[in-house]
Amino acid sequence: MKQELENFKYFTKCPVCSSSALSPFKKGTFNFLNLNKDQIKITDSDYGKTWDLSRCMYCTHIFANPSPSPAFIHSLYSKIEDPLYQEEARGRSKNFLRIISFLEKIHPTKGVLFDVGAATGILLSIALRRGWKPEGIEASAWAVRIAQEKYNLKIHEGYFEKADLPQNYYTAVTMVDFIEHIPNPFEAMAKANEILAPEGTLCIVTPDVNSLAAKITRGKWWHFRPAHLGYFSSKSLSILLQRAGFRIVKLRKYSWTFSARYLISRKPWLNFLLKSPHLASFWEKISIKLALCDSFEIYARKESRK
Ligand SMILES: [Zn+2]
Numbered sequence: 001m002k003q004e005l006e007n008f009k010y011f012t013k014c015p016v017c018s019s020s021a022l023s024p025f026k027k028g029t030f031n032f033l034n035l036n037k038d039q040i041k042i043t044d045s046d047y048g049k050t051w052d053l054s055r056c057m058y059c060t061h062i063f064a065n066p067s068p069s070p071a072f073i074h075s076l077y078s079k080i081e082d083p084l085y086q087e088e089a090r091g092r093s094k095n096f097l098r099i100i101s102f103l104e105k106i107h108p109t110k111g112v113l114f115d116v117g118a119a120t121g122i123l124l125s126i127a128l129r130r131g132w133k134p135e136g137i138e139a140s141a142w143a144v145r146i147a148q149e150k151y152n153l154k155i156h157e158g159y160f161e162k163a164d165l166p167q168n169y170y171t172a173v174t175m176v177d178f179i180e181h182i183p184n185p186f187e188a189m190a191k192a193n194e195i196l197a198p199e200g201t202l203c204i205v206t207p208d209v210n211s212l213a214a215k216i217t218r219g220k221w222w223h224f225r226p227a228h229l230g231y232f233s234s235k236s237l238s239i240l241l242q243r244a245g246f247r248i249v250k251l252r253k254y255s256w257t258f259s260a261r262y263l264i265s266r267k268p269w270l271n272f273l274l275k276s277p278h279l280a281s282f283w284e285k286i287s288i289k290l291a292l293c294d295s296f297e298i299y300a301r302k303e304s305r306k
């Protein structure tokens with residue numbers, strides 16, 4: 001029990017802005033002491049389950065409190081294997097291509113792109129094809145192996161905030177669905193700022209807790225899940241980025257693209273549509289854009305130090 005409790009910590013200050021004006025937001029709906037790696041997979045579909053959540057009265061950030069310690073959550077991610085994630089490579093590629101294309105408008109001569117939470121290397125493989133030098137870091141040993149086998153990419157295996165990386169070096173840093181999974185977003189932003197070259201660009205994609213989808217579905221919003229430790233608004237994200245030395249250059253809403261096969265596979269009562277391999281590959285080729293617009297896609301430039 002003692003060991004279990006050491007794996008969690010209570011915040012007395014907001015992990016985004018450091019204010020101590022915190023209030024309870026939502027009572028937790030699962031027993032966090034039993035948290036295991038299968039509950040935090042990217043493709044986990046157990047929606048509506050949350051930690052005890054607190055809300056910062058200054059910046060509006062909502063976060064798990066207590067929260068798993070950075071070392072504990074990293075140890076869980078290091079053991080994750082998630083084959084369903086890689087099966088959806090086609091749908092994810094479309095999302096990632098849009099991000100890389102936008103980065104190329106800011107940096108037409110390209111450069112070195114560092115992907116944080118690189119998973120199986122889908123984003124980096126696209127960056128490589130388009131002429132970027134790809135680098136990245138990922139906690140899951142399984143995902144790092146797949147990236148090597150499938151795309152011949154050498155991704156660092158480890159924990160971003162503590163990684164030994166060159167300073168003032170990278171042209172772009174991408175964090176797609178990363179910051180909502182970690183207990184210490186400010187440390188991750190500060191690290192991104194440290195490794196980016198002057199005028200380098202950070203891209204963040206993360207759910208918008210004030211989106212219409214979040215409001216309509218209330219407690220059943222699909223982003224309410226044990227893997228998510230922080231829920232951002234445009235206000236808390238702006239404060240976080242400014243505090244870490246960034247200036248926002250573009251903020252837009254994000255719509256995920258999925259293949260019909262992936263959406264069908266997540267509904268057990270539709271699984272009969274995948275019984276024949278011909279049918280399964282047919283659904284794979286059909287892309288469905290979910291216009292939920294319930295995530296942010298933000299580009300921020302590293303400010304030169306005054
Ligand atoms: Zn705050």
